[in-house]
Amino acid sequence: MTRVVIADSNHIIRCGLATIFGNYEEIELVGEAVNDASLEELVTNFEPDVVMMDFVAPGFSIDSVPKVKQLSKGLKVVAITTEQSSQTVVNALRVGVDSYIKKDCDINEIVDSVKETGKGGKFFCGQILEAVRRDAIDLHDVELGELNCEPVSLSRREMEVITMIAEGHTNNQIAEKLFLSAHTVNTHRKNIMQKLGVNNTAAIVMYAVKAQLVSPNKFLFSPQGNE
Template identity: 35%
Template structure:
């Protein structure tokens, strides 16, 4: 069971998240706070695994709260849930200790995936932010040629790469291709090695530049 504390100055946002998670058996909302100070007052009496944290709050905002959480509760995982989508804020939050970053317009499935990913100690960026960064990366690189060719990937690896570019998780790809999650993880590692991509955004860039997203 993932014990969750919601921290946002808008009660309607907290209520909305509670409603989205109500039928999720592995996630329990154990507390709420309207700003960082309320959160820090709550935590000594509330066992918590993940804090869902807004950044723009009155009093102690999310950035100040991140610093305090790192000092006083380093074991708690932090998922930022914000309307701020500029990469400057994303980088600042991640550097301050957030493990994940998603936007308030994210869907239920992606929010649940984000919570589970962060709770497992893995970093997470929502699809919208990843694609936004990818577009900016493409624009900045302009006409830089990519010397890698799709011919170096097997047919199954190409299928997996297309599904990665669509934002599917390893488990979702495994279900779609009727195979195991471990097999998909192996394919993903092979794709990374063959394309020399360092992360998912780079993989998507490779798929786009190679024309692999066009059926």
């Protein structure tokens, strides 16, 4: 049994999803959230397995994703939105979204996204996969394991570099803003990865968000990518 919370401010969407889930014995709907505050309350009180969330709906924000994941260990998030850019999809995954589907997906894809994500897997509907592949984005590059924010020994300069990486700046842009050479910035990046125990930029971004160095909203809808 997969316990699910629906998070969407649109009453019709919530009713539609509730009706769909009601036809499957393997899925138990434990609550419906109409904004970020009610979502956090439901997650705290009912500890669902999966939250199906429209983070761009009125009353919601992407900031809620890492927050609710901290409230309930093992919680998974399925994003369900209208059309978004492939970069928005990637950035949503970077801050903790596990699976991503569109609101005009067919019923089987909606149900499968909950079942697969509840089992610890990833699920992307055909339209999402087509969009990211069209833009030559490899979703495997942004799949992250557990990343904690235990204190590590980072210099002031390294903290500045982490923050700027999370905000979407390239090595050359960071070098220009901090009056460093690109080689020095690259060295900082490598040292940061070693200290954090990570091996890609997406994990640095996740660390910056979880450590509250930046808000996800600072870069979520930015068309600018990371190196």
